[in-house]
Amino acid sequence: NAGVTQTPKFRILKIGQSMTLQCTQDMNHNYMYWYRQDPGMGLKLIYYSVGAGITDKGEVPNGYNVSRSTTEDFPLRLELAAPSQTSVYFCASSYRDRGTYGYTFGSGTRLTVV
């Protein structure tokens, strides 16, 4: 059982480039989330999804887009990368309990925009 898998683990982007961070889970979880963690800070919610075809903005959505075409996958798209998007990105998921037993997190993607 792989849990939540994120790819890539590391990436360097140039300003203005675009990329997609991949996230997939094999636990049949309805809810999926994207967080970013800036150095020395806690995690902030970017986007979340309550099921296939349904997404919504979190606290810091600007500069990002998401889609949820299947239960398993929840990719995060960065368009026109900026230095302010340098961060560690975490994908997470939770079951129908909506996270009352906590989330399962991926191992993160460290993104540097130069």
Added chain:
Amino acid sequence: AQTVTQSQPEMSVQEAETVTLSCTYDTSESDYYLFWYKQPPSRQMILVIRQEAYKQQNATENRFSVNFQKAAKSFSLKISDSQLGDAAMYFCASLIGGISSGSARQLTFGSGTQLTVLP
């Protein structure tokens, strides 16, 4: 917006001793859950312990326990018999929202406390 505050950016403890990490939160809801997550250098977020707000009894998980003071909105983590493997960043988090709403509730995190364990 919900807020979670961890006022101790760094803490240190001697191996085998006890340490307490502080956390306060803000909510007017009655239905919520509180968590402590551990983040070692590997970056993996590991759930340490959870507390249901409607339960008065403090949660415990082996060497980890919480002191949940609902009226004061305080949720501290006590680590007993500290081990070198406990060294990590610790995050307090809240999950707040009416269970009848049917909407997704999101974890809100504090800024973290970096715990160092001294041999």
